[in-house]
Amino acid sequence: MRTGRYLLKRFIYIIFVFFIISILMFAIYKSLPGDPVRMMMQDNVKPEVYQQQYEATKKMLGLDQPVPVQYIKWITNMLRGDFGYSTEYRRPVKDVIGVPMRNTVLLNIFSMIFVFLIAVPLGITTAVKKNSVFDKIVQVVTIIGYSVPGFVIALLAIYVFAIRFPIFPISGVKTAGFTGTGFAAFLDTARHMVLPVLVMSVGGIGSITRYVRASMIDALRMDYIRTARSKGLKEKVVVYVHAFRNALIPIVTVTTWWLIGLFGGSVVIESIFLWDGLGKMMITGLNQRDFSVVLAMQMFYVILSLAGNVLMDIAYTMVDPRVKLEN
Amino acid sequence: MKRKLLSVLLASAMLVSLTACGNNDNGAVTNNESAAPKTESTAPAEENDDAEASEPSTESTAPEVSSERPTTPSGQLIIGTTTDLEQDFYDPIYNNSATNYKVCGLLHGYGTVITTKEGEWQTDPVVVADLQTAENEDGTKTYTIKINDGLVWSDDSPLTAKDYVFALLLESSPEMMGVDNYAATGYTTLEGWADFNSGSTKALKGVHLIDDMTFSVTIAASELPYHYDLAYASVTPRPLAVLAPGCDIEDTEEGATITGDFTTEVLLETIGNTDTGYRYNPQVVCGPYKLVSYDASSRQGTFEVNEKFAGTFDGVKPMIKTVIIKTVTADTEINELQAGTVDLLFQISGGDSIEAGLDLVDAGVAQKHTFFRYGYGKIQFDCSQFPTDSENVRQAIAYCLDRNEFARQYSGGYATVVHGEYGLSQWEFVDSKDWIDENLNTYEKDIEKAKEVLAADGWNLNASGEEYKDGDGLRYKDVDGELKPLEIQWCNSEGNPVSELLGTMLPDAMKEAGMELKATTTDFPTLLSGINHDGETTYNMYNLATRFSLQHSPWYYYSMDEMYLGSLNDNWILDQELADAAWALKAIPGDDDAAWLAAWQNYQKVWNQKLPNIPLYSDEYHDFYSNKLQGWDTSSIWDWTSALVYAWVTE
Numbered sequence: 009m010r011t012g013r014y015l016l017k018r019f020i021y022i023i024f025v026f027f028i029i030s031i032l033m034f035a036i037y038k039s040l041p042g043d044p045v046r047m048m049m050q051d052n053v054k055p056e057v058y059q060q061q062y063e064a065t066k067k068m069l070g071l072d073q074p075v076p077v078q079y080i081k082w083i084t085n086m087l088r089g090d091f092g093y094s095t096e097y098r099r100p101v102k103d104v105i106g107v108p109m110r111n112t113v114l115l116n117i118f119s120m121i122f123v124f125l126i127a128v129p130l131g132i133t134t135a136v137k138k139n140s141v142f143d144k145i146v147q148v149v150t151i152i153g154y155s156v157p158g159f160v161i162a163l164l165a166i167y168v169f170a171i172r173f174p175i176f177p178i179s180g181v182k183t184a185g186f187t188g189t190g191f192a193a194f195l196d197t198a199r200h201m202v203l204p205v206l207v208m209s210v211g212g213i214g215s216i217t218r219y220v221r222a223s224m225i226d227a228l229r230m231d232y233i234r235t236a237r238s239k240g241l242k243e244k245v246v247v248y249v250h251a252f253r254n255a256l257i258p259i260v261t262v263t264t265w266w267l268i269g270l271f272g273g274s275v276v277i278e279s280i281f282l283w284d285g286l287g288k289m290m291i292t293g294l295n296q297r298d299f300s301v302v303l304a305m306q307m308f309y310v311i312l313s314l315a316g317n318v319l320m321d322i323a324y325t326m327v328d329p330r331v332k333l334e335n
Numbered sequence: 336m337k338r339k340l341l342s343v344l345l346a347s348a349m350l351v352s353l354t355a356c357g358n359n360d361n362g363a364v365t366n367n368e369s370a371a372p373k374t375e376s377t378a379p380a381e382e383n384d385d386a387e388a389s390e391p392s393t394e395s396t397a398p399e400v401s402s403e404r405p406t407t408p409s410g411q412l413i414i415g416t417t418t419d420l421e422q423d424f425y426d427p428i429y430n431n432s433a434t435n436y437k438v439c440g441l442l443h444g445y446g447t448v449i450t451t452k453e454g455e456w457q458t459d460p461v462v463v464a465d466l467q468t469a470e471n472e473d474g475t476k477t478y479t480i481k482i483n484d485g486l487v488w489s490d491d492s493p494l495t496a497k498d499y500v501f502a503l504l505l506e507s508s509p510e511m512m513g514v515d516n517y518a519a520t521g522y523t524t525l526e527g528w529a530d531f532n533s534g535s536t537k538a539l540k541g542v543h544l545i546d547d548m549t550f551s552v553t554i555a556a557s558e559l560p561y562h563y564d565l566a567y568a569s570v571t572p573r574p575l576a577v578l579a580p581g582c583d584i585e586d587t588e589e590g591a592t593i594t595g596d597f598t599t600e601v602l603l604e605t606i607g608n609t610d611t612g613y614r615y616n617p618q619v620v621c622g623p624y625k626l627v628s629y630d631a632s633s634r635q636g637t638f639e640v641n642e643k644f645a646g647t648f649d650g651v652k653p654m655i656k657t658v659i660i661k662t663v664t665a666d667t668e669i670n671e672l673q674a675g676t677v678d679l680l681f682q683i684s685g686g687d688s689i690e691a692g693l694d695l696v697d698a699g700v701a702q703k704h705t706f707f708r709y710g711y712g713k714i715q716f717d718c719s720q721f722p723t724d725s726e727n728v729r730q731a732i733a734y735c736l737d738r739n740e741f742a743r744q745y746s747g748g749y750a751t752v753v754h755g756e757y758g759l760s761q762w763e764f765v766d767s768k769d770w771i772d773e774n775l776n777t778y779e780k781d782i783e784k785a786k787e788v789l790a791a792d793g794w795n796l797n798a799s800g801e802e803y804k805d806g807d808g809l810r811y812k813d814v815d816g817e818l819k820p821l822e823i824q825w826c827n828s829e830g831n832p833v834s835e836l837l838g839t840m841l842p843d844a845m846k847e848a849g850m851e852l853k854a855t856t857t858d859f860p861t862l863l864s865g866i867n868h869d870g871e872t873t874y875n876m877y878n879l880a881t882r883f884s885l886q887h888s889p890w891y892y893y894s895m896d897e898m899y900l901g902s903l904n905d906n907w908i909l910d911q912e913l914a915d916a917a918w919a920l921k922a923i924p925g926d927d928d929a930a931w932l933a934a935w936q937n938y939q940k941v942w943n944q945k946l947p948n949i950p951l952y953s954d955e956y957h958d959f960y961s962n963k964l965q966g967w968d969t970s971s972i973w974d975w976t977s978a979l980v981y982a983w984v985t986e
Contacts, residue, residue, distance in 0.1 A: 041870045042860025050431060052884065053520045055898040061518045068516045097421065098429055098515045103609055107631040163666070171670050178667050178674060181633035184413045184659045197632075282662050284419075284634055297860045 014333040015318070022314040027083075029310050034079050037299045044297040045071060048095045069093060086307065092300030096292065101304050105289070109271065111181060112278075112285035114197075116270040119205045123212035123266075128259070130213070131220025136247055138225060146217065153214030162207045162280045169203060176202050179282035204281040208274065212266075219262055223255035230254065256327040261320060268316040272309065402965050402985045408640040408656035410984035412964060414975070415663035415677035420636045422629045425606065425614040428518050434660065437976045441638060441658075444622035445494065447480055448569035449648050450885050453762070454972040456565045456925065459648040462486065464548070466568065474556030475526050475541075478568035481549045488574055489641045490619045496550040497584045498572035500591050503542045503552065504584070505573055505602075509534040513599030514607045515614075524558040524567055527590060538590035545586070560922040562931070563886045574619045578605045623653040623980045635661045647980055654983040672701055672959055678984075679960040679967075681975040684708075685832075686747015692959040702967070704958040707751060709758040709971035710882035712833055714949040716875065717866070719900075719907035722812070722821055723875040726910075727792035728850075729946045732823065732876070733778040734785035735844035736837075742952035745836050750952040754778070755939035758883055758953060760971045763935045770936055775943045785848040794821055794849065803849065810849035821850045826874040828859045833878050833951065867901050878951070885972060889917040889938060893947070906947040916941040 045066050049058065066072050070081055082092060091101035134143040170178040177183065177200050186196050227233065228251050236246045275287040286305060293301035324331040416434045423430035426439050447466075449459045458466050458480075465481040486494040503522055509532060511517045519532055527540025541553040554567045561567070575582065579602070582595035606613045617626055624638040638658045646652045663671050663680070669691040671677045683692055695701040714732070716723045723729055742750040754775045757764045764771070789810060790803075797807035800818050810821040823845070827834035834856065842852045855874065857865075862877060864870035891903040895914045900907050916938040923931045958969055966982040969975055 040861075041864050042858070043864055043867075043869055046863065046867065046869070047860055050428060050518060050520060051902065053518075054523060055896075055902045057520055057523050058902055059898075061520065064512065065516050065518070097423070099609065111632055166667060166670070171674070174674055177676060178671050179664065180635075180661060180676075182630060182635070184635055184661045184676065185411060185637065185657070280664065280666070282664060284632060295858060295860070 011333045018318050018321075022311075022318070025314060026307075026310060030083055030086075030307060031079065033303060033306050033310075034082065035075075037303060038075055038078070040297070042297045044095045044299060045069065047297050048098065069095065082303070086304070091304035094293075094298050094301050096296040096298040096301065101300050105286075105301065105304065108285050108289045111283060112272070112287070113270050115201060115204055115208070115277075115283060115285065116272075118201060119208040119212065120266050120270065122205055122209045123216055124263075126209070127213045127216035128220055131217045132224055132247060132252060134217065135221045135224030135228060150214040150217045154211045154218075155214075156210075158207060158211060158274070159276050159280060161210050162203075162277060165203050165207050166280070169206075176200075179280070181283060200281075200283075204277050204283055207281075208277055216259075216262060219258055220255065223258045224251055227251040227255040253327065257324060260323045260327055264316050264320040264323060267319075268309075268312045271312060402983075404966060404983050405654050408642075408652075408654050410655055410963070410986050411657040411659065412655045412679060412979075412982075412984055413659045413661060413677045414679045414681070415661060415668055415671055416681075417663060417665055417668065419634045419662050420629075420660045421634070422615050422631060424617050424626060426521075428520065429515065429614060437974060438636065438638075438660065440622065440976045441624040441979070442617060442620045442622045442626060443571055444620075444644065445486060446569055446571045447499070448565055450972065451648070452970065452973045452977075454885055456563060456885075457648070458565075458568070461645050461648060461650065471553070474559065475553050476559055476564065476567075477551050477553045479545065479549065479551040480568060480570075484548060486621070486645055487643050488619045488621050489625050489643050491643060492574070492576065492619070494572060494621060495547050496544060497547070498575050499570045500542055500544045500550045500584050501575040501579065501593065502570055502573040504531075504539055504591060504593050505578065507532050507539060508593075508597075510597060510599045510602055511606075514602045522570075524554050526553040526555045528555070531590075536589065538587050538592040540590040542591045543586050544584050544591045550591075560924070562921055562923050562925055563888075565925055566886055572621060574613075577619045578602065578613055580605070623647070624658060627657075633661070635659060651981055653980045655979065658979065669695065669959070672961065675961070678964055679958065679975070681958045681969065682956040683959060684746065684749065684954040684956055686749060689747060689749050689957050692957055695959065699962075701959050701961055702964070704960070704967055704969060706956055706970045707759040708882070708954040708956055709760050710880065711753055711758065711953040712745075712880040712951040713878070714837070714951060715866075715877045715879050715906060716947055716949075717873060717877075717907050718947055719909070720824075720873055720875050721814075721819065723823065725792050726945050727788045728794075728821070728823075729949070730778070731785040731789045731792075731848055731850065732841075732845065733946060733949045734781050734788070735848055735850070736778075736841055736949070737780040738778070738949070738951060741836060741840055745833060745952055746954060749955040749957070751955065753950045753953055755943050755950070756889065756948070757939065758971060761883075763932055766932055767936055767939075771939070774936070774940055778946075778949070780844070782844060782847050785844075789821070789849060808846075808849070809851050823850055823852050823876060824872075824874040825852055825854045825876050825878075826862050826865045826872075827854060827856055827878050828862050829856050831878070833880075837878055866905050868907075888921070889942075890914075890921040893917045908945070908947045910945055913941050913945045913947070 045062055049062060049065065051058070053061070063072075070078055073081070085092065089102075091105070093099070094101050094104050097104045130146060134146045137143050166178055169176050181200055182193070182196050183200075186193070188196060228247075230251075232254075233246060233251055236250045237243075241250075271286065274285075275291050277283065278285045278288040290302060290305055292298070293305070321333060325333055418432050418434045420434045420438065421430050421432060423435055424439060424442055426443070427436040445459070445462045447458060447463050448456060450456055462483060463480055464483045467479040469477045469479070471477060480499070482494070482496050482499065488494055503525070505511050506517075507519050507522050507525065507528055512519055512532075522528060525539060525541035527536065530536045531539040541555070543551045545551060552568060552570065554564070558567070575584065579593065579595065579597050582593050582597045585592055585594045604612070609615050616629075620626070620641060621644070623641055623644045625641045627637040627639045629636045636659070638660070640653050640656050644652060661677065663677060665685070665688060668677070668680050668683070669688060672680055672692070673695055680692070683689055692701065692703060696703045716729050718724050718729075738752045742752050751759055753759065753764075754771065754777050793812045794810040795803050796811040796813060796818065797803045798809065798811060798818075798820075800811065800813070803810055811818045812821065827837070838854060845852050855872075861870065865872060865874050866877060891899060893906070893908060893910070893913045894904055894917075895909050895911065916934075919934045920931065920938060923934060956971070958967065958975070960967055963984045963986060964982060965985060967978055968981065969978045
């Protein structure tokens with residue numbers, strides 16, 4: 009009951025914050041210099057025709073209305089699932105956003121799996137073998153991993169694995185002229201995904217390994233670990249059942265943000281590897297003053313963030329029974 | 336034609352000699368020692384065959400090839416482009432990205448009027464059986480065009496005059512404007528266009544369907560005379576049966592009209608449907624290539640030869656069976672060529688990329704082809720703003736910049752400098768070389784000269800209002816009793832190497848002359864709003880680049896008509912002498928080269944003095960391509976889509 013009330017309160021809070029942020033976002037983008045109508049018009053046209061087309065386009069986009077009216081129309085349509093009209097692509101936003109979102113999610117899912125498969129065991133091992141040579145090597149490597157800029161690693165990876173030793177393609181999502189379908193198509197895309205996933209994972213592995221290690225070191229210091237060991241439990245059970253479960257809370261926080269981040273494109277990675285995703289679309293939208301696209305994406309991220317916080321709270325209760333939602 | 340060929344040869348000889356002379360009047364700073372203004376190629380020589388025989392030859396600049404041109408289409412070519420190909424294949428009005436713009440030209444052919452490799456306007460003899468011109472008493476001009484029998488769409492359906500008339504009506508109609516707000520700007524010069532476009536009339540007065548193979552277009556008197564008036568007779572057909580099924584074209588006394596269920600709703604389905612619409616998935620085309628597939632996730636397009644295509648104006652049919660267009664980045668494009676993931680990179684500029692490409696050429700991995708850009712990078716002045724409303728101030732800024740050094744540093748040596756509003760590939764330039772050397776100011780860097788022109792303009796005071804002396808810093812001028820400083824507000828776009836280089840080369844020199852350059856870096860939309868006076872701030876100058884249209888019409892760009900200010904006249908310049916010099920070009924008949932050249936020279940002279948822009952550089956573009964591509968020959972006015980039809984691949 010208390011959990012239900014808590015969730016209801018959070019839901020109301022989400023709605024409230026959503027509307028406040030939507031007003032702020034809308035106002036900010038409307039105040040940016042640059043005219044979206046002019047950006048979509050051809051300029052090499054007779055002025056009288058240009059002016060006529062300009063006014064018609066402005067009216068079609070609803071930009072001839074006062075800003076508050078534009079906001080009400082936009083938010084009403086948005087809540088109905090109509091995200092507006094892309095001035096860059098001259099198509100409804102929902103028609104242009106699907107493919108980049110799929111590309112971004114695909115890349116991020118593989119990257120996340122790769123990161124967690126490596127970082128969690130590595131973090132646990134380094135915590136258990138704290139101050140060993142292995143631990144120190146991993147510490148140095150992980151620091152390098154998350155402190156070297158992504159674009160440097162990307163260019164290095166391209167040079168080594170695509171140019172010096174041409175194992176993987178330099179860029180793109182699929183091989184030019186490839187006509188395979190089904191599993192063959194998946195394999196082709198997977199081959200193109202290797203380098204971007206590798207580059208995205210380097211930073212993630214670095215940071216999450218250190219998160220897990222620190223959390224595990226704290227947990228391994230606890231009295232209940234000593235008790236578990238003194239009970240004669242196997243070291244694996246002590247580490248993976250007793251210590252790791254108690255080290256999960258900070259890991260849940262990071263994991264939740266990674267899940268939310270599944271939908272956030274990386275401008276740098278997508279641009280270097282020509283992976284057509286949401287990051288690139290966001291930048292193009294901003295540069296072209298394609299506010300419908302940008303606002304739709306921004307509001308999507310707002311909802312994800314707000315919902316992510318609730319999910320995180322719920323996840324805390326699952327990994328630690330001491331945490332109650334009413335608290 | 337002969338005269339222009341001679342011009343090209345002369346230009347070749349001239350530039351070779353200029354390059355040999357090193358520091359030259361003409362400002363060429365190219366690294367390419369054998370660079371000619373038209374083209375250069377490293378491919379081996381080819382025997383002439385039928386297909387090439389009628390192609391305008393450029394002799395020393397023509398491509399050399401190592402195999403015979405096949406007689407049936409074969410092979411595949413992967414073209415890398417730094418601009419994404421979008422799924423938008425109707426025309427540039429919907430999507431004017433550079434790649435889509437060109438791809439539309441591959442899909443939609445059979446235009447009645449084309450431009451040759453030399454940039455000459457002419458009717459396409461493959462399409463047009465006969466063109467009759469009549470100048471009417473009311474000042475209008477009528478072109479009556481008879482289409483050749485036997486032309487077909489890619490689905491083998493016959494192509495008739497109705498398809499041409501339909502295109503004219505469709506793309507002028509209010510119904511079409513309802514399809515994603517199509518900007519009906521293609522045929523605005525037609526008599527009665529405004530009434531038809533507004534929906535006041537159902538028939539377009541300036542268009543008539545005469546018979547199944549003949550139609551006419553009448554140009555409004557207000558649009559005449561016009562130097563490029565043959566371009567008014569240019570119409571590209573659209574498949575009536577596909578875009579307006581069940582509709583027909585009917586001719587009336589008031590003009591041609593579309594009968595049947597011709598509504599925006601119908602067009603939204605036939606053109607605007609994102610799966611099957613002609614805009615996204617055109618299946619019935621008449622260009623040299625047809626769309627096979629578009630992959631949205633990788634933004635790759637695959638195109639195949641349209642077997643029904645009757646040929647270019649000189650009878651050439653495409654011989655590369657499959658063409659794939661994919662995106663590349665400037666950082667790794669040369670690596671993609673080396674790895675074989677692309678076969679052709681076109682219009683490469685910038686020293687680093689060019690040097691990397693030349694390394695591949697030296698290693699025998701690739702071939703190259705070079706040509707000069709038909710346009711230039713520039714400092715563009717806002718001539719309505721104080722103090723750049725003064726031509727002396729604009730000239731003084733020009734005297735503060737070593738443009739040859741700028742072009743060399745910016746391009747790595749692969750660029751040239753011009754002194755007027757022209758490109759090195761223009762025949763007018765080639766014919767005027769000596770005249771330009773004698774008559775145009777080259778604005779060599781000269782701070783003393785800058786001080787001199789500023790002093791002559793009244794910038795003689797210092798901050799205290801006393802007479803300006805060297806060392807006083809900023810110059811001031813008494814304007815209606817108010818002391819105004821010589822500050823130049825410069826707006827530039829972020830991440831732009833031209834801005835960065837100007838930022839290192841200009842400020843100190845301008846300071847020495849008594850000016851202060853105040854820079855603001857913004858994104859491009861903000862810069863555009865500054866140029867258009869839409870934003871809160873207006874600036875004195877911007878750095879931009881421009882490409883001349885094949886219908887380059889300076890009379891619009893320097894018109895003093897208020898309506899043109901900020902639109903086509905984006906210098907906001909109100910100068911009667913410049914406007915008159917430009918306007919004098921408009922009425923010269925298209926075939927009167929002598930009169931055109933004289934007026935052009937006068938226009939360049941006035942322009943060079945008024946200096947609404949400072950030309951900074953004109954790139955020497957490089958095409959790099961794999962050894963399998965043969966017969967590749969592009970120029971600034973004969974782009975990669977044109978060259979593609981004439982080239983072939985050896986597998």
